[in-house]
Amino acid sequence: MNNRERIAPFRWADYFETGFGEVDAQHRKLVDLVNVLAQRAATGGEIQPAELAHVLDGLGTYAAHHFTTEEALMERVGLDPRHVRAHRQSHADFVAQVEAMRGTADPTRAVPVLYRFVTSWLTFHILDTDQSMARQLREVERGATAEAAFEAAASHGSDPGNMALIAAVRNLLGLVAERNGELARINTSLEQRVAERTAELSTANQTLRQTLDSLQETRVRLLEADKLAAVGQLAAGVAHEINTPLGYVASNLGTLREYAERLLALADTAERLVSGGASADVWAAARSGTDLDFIREDLPTLVAESNRGLGQVSDIIHALQDFASPGPTETRELPSAKILEEAIHATSGSRRPGQALVRSYGALPALQGNPTLLVEAFKALLDNAFRALEGAVGTIVVRAMPRGESLVVEVEDDGCGMDEATRARIFEPFFTTRPVGEGRGLGLSSAYRIVLSHGGHLEVSSSPGKGSCFRVTLPLPAPR
Structure with a gap:
């Protein structure tokens, strides 16, 4: 009706x-x-x-x-x-x-x-x-x-007929009222059940969305881990293959220097023997043709430069080996502030006059991890921050604070900053914006790998000319 x-x-x-x-x-x-x-x-x-x-x-x-x-x-x-x-x-x-x-x-x-x-x-x-x-x-x-x-x-x-009819109409409408009231109560109950079910579905949907987001994040991290593992394996193989012939070259170069010094000494002896004799003119002509004086002067320089080059190659090999190696595996509870202080102290020599480092943290909760690796990770971030100042006056801020079940550490500088293309590749192994010979591109990628191995994540926000902020999020140990 x-x-x-x-x-x-x-x-x-x-x-x-x-x-x-x-x-x-x-x-x-x-x-x-x-x-x-x-x-x-x-x-x-x-x-x-x-x-x-x-x-x-x-x-x-x-x-x-x-x-x-x-x-x-x-x-x-x-x-x-x-x-x-x-x-x-x-x-x-x-x-x-x-x-x-x-x-x-x-x-x-x-x-x-x-x-x-x-x-x-x-x-x-x-x-x-x-x-x-x-x-x-x-x-x-x-x-x-x-x-x-x-x-x-x-x-x-x-009239009993009229009375009965009136009473029937009254009772009928009363019954209709009761039924409609019952329907209204059922409708209210259904609406409440629908609302409760909708709320349950909404909660389940939100939980599912969070699970999917977590799975996606885990997938990305696994892909990154696989990529770093592949690069690490490649780096280990390259380092091993180069290290052996590098040892030969370094050893032979030392021997070559010794031989050269002995030959020069022999030439000096020969010159003394023929000096003033019948063969003096012949010796002088031969000596002049071989440019012996220039060789005597230039040979130590060539050997020294070669040794320096071999040293650089050796440093690169060691860096590759460090990147490829998982490093120490033992973990323990660590005082967070002490880890940061060790990294700050280790990079204090990178500071130039006019460059300030500001600490923005107090008492911090303990971390579960490997102290050597974590110090190396924060050293890499601080070293990158100092280099971003490009030798000019500037400030680096190290701040840390607990956030939920994690510890968040930020290393922020007011240096040159990065564009979007650079920021997208900053954690790739061997990627660097420094001139050739001044950077290997392994510091930030190693820091990323270390943070990842501790169950955390490392991200960066940056704009050209406005500095950069590297944010490390590490899980805190479960309360006992």
Whole structure:
């Protein structure tokens, strides 16, 4: 049924009329109220406490005015006291029942209770008692005695068919009201269950999204680890292959220098022997053709440069071996602040005049890790920060703070910064922005590998001309 359709079980008809205008006008208002309550009951709508109080106040006002009108009319005409007493008692019962309904606590029951009360009043008072009153009033006005009019009214029985039909309509609408109220409660329960299920699905969806994000992060980290492992394996192989011939070259170069020195000494001896002899001119010509003086002067320089070159190659080999080696594997609880202080002290020689290092941390929780590796990682970050200042005046800030179940360490500089292309490759092995021969491109990649091996992650934010901030996040040990 469309809730917008008006339900009016009672329509004003002749059988409602008493023939007394003011009484009938008041009865018509009560019929209208019954229809309004029927509409409300049929739709299952609840009545709020304030609205119920308003309706009951209206019934109280109706009772005070209507009952005064009827009782005054009965007194003026002089009806039989037996009818007047019973009529007044029904009025008093009505007022008492209205007051009793003010204590109705269940809003789902208020409308059916109120509807049944008013329809009962309409059925058993207006269509019965008030009609009896009207018949007696008319009989007395025609000249009958009050007693005779009362006896005649008492013998006038009510139509049982009408009474039964009215009672059936009232009960039917009451049943509809109860069913609609039950449906409303079921709907509310369903809405609550849907809301709870929706909340559960939302929570599960959020958990799934977090799991997927975590899996994606783990996948990226595994790919990075695989890439670093492959590069490390390559570096180890290259270092091994180069290291052996490098040893030969270094050894042979030392021997070659010794041989050269012995040959030069032999040439000096030969020059002394032939000096002033018959072969002096021949020796001088041979000596001049071999540019012996230049060789004597240049040979130590060539050997020294070669040794320095071999030293650089050796340093590169050692760097490759360090990068390829997993390093010490033992871990223990470490004082975080001490790790940072060791890294700062180890890189203090890289500072130039006018360059300041600011510590921004107090007491810090302990870390679980390898002290040698972690110090190396922070040394690489600090060394990179000092180089980013490019020898100019600047500031490096080292800050650390616990955040949830992690320790976050930031190394920030106000140096040259990086563009997006450089920032994307900064942790790649062998990538460097320094001039050829001044950097191997293994410091930041090693730091990244070390942090990764400790279950953390390393990220950077940077802009050209605005400096860089490297952020290390390391897991804290679980509380004991």
